[in-house]
Amino acid sequence: MNNLLLAESLAPLLPIPKEEIAAMLEYPPNDALGDVALPCFVLARTMKQSPAVIAQQLAERLSHPGFRAEAAGPYLNFKLNRPSFAEELLLGAVTEDGFWRPNAGEGKRVVIDMSSPNVAKPFGIGHLRSTMIGNAISRILGETGHETVNVNHLGDWGTQFGKMITAYLKWGSPDVMASSDNVTKEYLALYVKFHEEAEKRPELEDEAREWFRKLESGDAQATKLWQEMIGESLKQFNKLYARLGVTFDHVLGESFYNDKMGAVIESLREQGLLEESEGALVVRLDEEGMPPCLLVKSDGTSIYATRDLATAIYRREQMDADILLYVVGGEQALHFQQVFRVLEKLDASWQGRCRHIPFGLMMMEGQKMSTRRGKVLFLEDVLNEAVSRAREVIEAKNPTLADKEAVAEAVGIGAVVFGDLKNTRTLDVDFSLKEVLNFDGETGPYLQYTYARTCSILRKAGAAIGQAEGAAPAYFELADNEYVWPLLKLISHYPTRLQQAAARYEPSILARYLLELAQAFNRFYHHVKVLDGGAAEQVFKLSLVRAASEAIRKGLSLLGIRALEEL
Incomplete structure (x- = not known):
């Protein structure tokens, strides 16, 4: 029912x-x-x-x-009627694909802007949020009947590249770059040094602007250095994406849209939407209670808003997007409100197509991280530490476990990912390595251990499952048991929670549900002897274990966490 x-x-x-x-x-x-x-x-x-x-x-x-x-x-x-409910759920609903994959999306094509790291800067722990929240949303939407397209919108353009080129030419060393195992960290050191030096020598800012102007005009030296930064950055990014299990359908930098902005400006001009303001070109949004959207600065250069307008139009026209999602920090809320409203002014059919999916800051000891100041915790270092900690636990608890290194990788990374996704995405997260690596309580490893326990029970049952199922129908009256009923109910909630997570673009709904389910399963496991009793009783209990196991496995996969059959 x-x-x-x-x-x-x-x-x-x-x-x-x-x-x-x-x-x-x-x-x-x-x-x-x-x-x-x-x-x-x-x-x-x-x-x-x-x-x-x-x-x-x-x-x-x-x-x-x-x-x-x-x-x-x-x-x-x-x-x-609990026995009837149990029979309907275990013999009917959970055996059907529609239970696990409700078709709420009806095939709508959703283009998801996610991750979007800046070139020439290493992946910090703060980048985890857009990457893994976006990855989970994509998987959840795909599971609920949407067609998803993941886009990595690289930050590969802007005045910061004038700063990077200036810093590299003044203080960079090709030998250091060639010998480094992570060139983006060397680029970050140059970026930090530029800002330190610019505080004492403001003329460096003028040099940086000139080098960016050269880059915009196609200067050979500037272009070569810029392309090297992109190439080296992508090498490092792709290593981390592979470890995190994240893939993209398109990896396109901001620079890809440079030749597409002119048409947007021209369309706005033709419709009389552009106004001059102190030498700049803007679209006024007074009726929306918002400041004007600046599109062309007084010196004739474009800014983020211009590029984002061109990007949105490209994604709709060339990627056939029905819906555009932007998994970007909450501090960009006004920017996206302005961009979306300008699109609607340009063409009323944009109404409701674009959605900003904001998330809170990733703090470190209560402080906002800053690459400009060099205050950043590298994601690679966090993952390595998490895997090392997982390896220590495995050695202590199960030293004969097969393929220990792969398991440690899955557990360690799962701990970091789940430690973020269990939080409501709009809240700030004060990152604590010690807390994330705590393998007890409401953690990713707790869910992985619970899933492994369900697999162990089913392995132990082995051939007895088939014999029991052939001997007698399930004994559904056990549904009234005080530890069985809560587990049955939670299994039945799976499609509802999944659809809620999809509708609200909120992975934490699924993450918190999995914790509830795992807790209910472990209470059941500790109070009910699954492999005891007659054939009909065992059929029922093993059917219940299988359903719980499937819900946990699917849920972990949708969050981007590997489910392990043995731990």
Whole structure:
């Protein structure tokens, strides 16, 4: 008896479609109140009665063998027939692909702007957020019926490259670059030195602007150094992406759109949207309560907004995007509001197509990280430390484990990734290496160990599973057990939580669900002897273990974390 079936029972009695009814259903905070509840507050407006009266009338009119309906003030609570529910779930729902992959997206093509590191700067721990939040959103949307296209929008253009070229020519060493195992760290050192020196010698800023002007005009030396920075940076980025299990359909730098900005400016001019302001060109957004969107500076150069307009148009026209998502930090909220509104002014059909998916800052000891000041924690160092810690735990607890190095890599990286994704994405995260590497409690390794435990149970059952299933039907009355029922309910919530995570672009919904599920499974495991009892009883319990195992495996994969069958 899933929520849609409950909604179908209610639909003839209510003035709204069953899909809206299903969306209104909630899960009470404890089993004593019921298994599912319908709050009747919203119905009061259309039915012209108090919520409590509506709940009472519905309870009196509903009759179904799969549930008992009871009114409790403004709530209509459903107490399910637990054995029937268990049979429907374990023999029906979880054996169907539609349960695990609800088609909410209906094939809509979603282009996701994610990761987007800056060239010539190493991958810091702060880059983890856009990369792994974007990766999880892409996987979740793909699982719920969307067609996803992942785009890495490299920061490979701007005045910072004038600074980098200036610094390299003054203080760089080809020999140091050639001998370094991570050239981006050498580039960062030059970038930090430039800013330190520029505080004492402001004329360096003029030199940097001149070198960027040369780069824009195609100067051979500037172009060669710039291309080397891009090539060396991509080598380092791709190593980390491979470790994180992240892939892209397109890797396009900001520079790719340089020749596409003129057409955008011309379109805005033709529609009378451009205005001159102190020598610059802007689109006014007064009616939106926003400052003007600056597109061309007084010196004739373009800025981020111009490039982002060209980028959005390219993605819609050339990548066939129905929806454009930008997984970018929350501090860029005004920028995207302006860009999206300019697109809508340019063409009304842009309405609702673009969405900024903001996330909070990754802090370090309460302080914002800064590459300009050299205050950054390198992601590669964090991953290496996490893997080393995982290796130590494995050596202590299971020294004979096969393929220990690969397992340590999966556990260590899983710890770092889950440590971020379990947080609501809009909140700031104060990164603590010690906390992330704590392998107890609400962590990625806890989920991986739980999944490995389900696999161990199923391996031990072995041939007995088939023999038991051939001997007797499952004993579904066990659904009433105080440790079985919470686990059954949580397994049934999988498609709902998955759809919520997709609709809100919020991986933490799935992450927190997996923790709840793992906790319920471990309580079940510690209080119920799975491989004891008669054939029918074992059939039921092993079916339950298989369903929980599948939910954890799929959920971990969608978060970008490897599920391990043995730990």
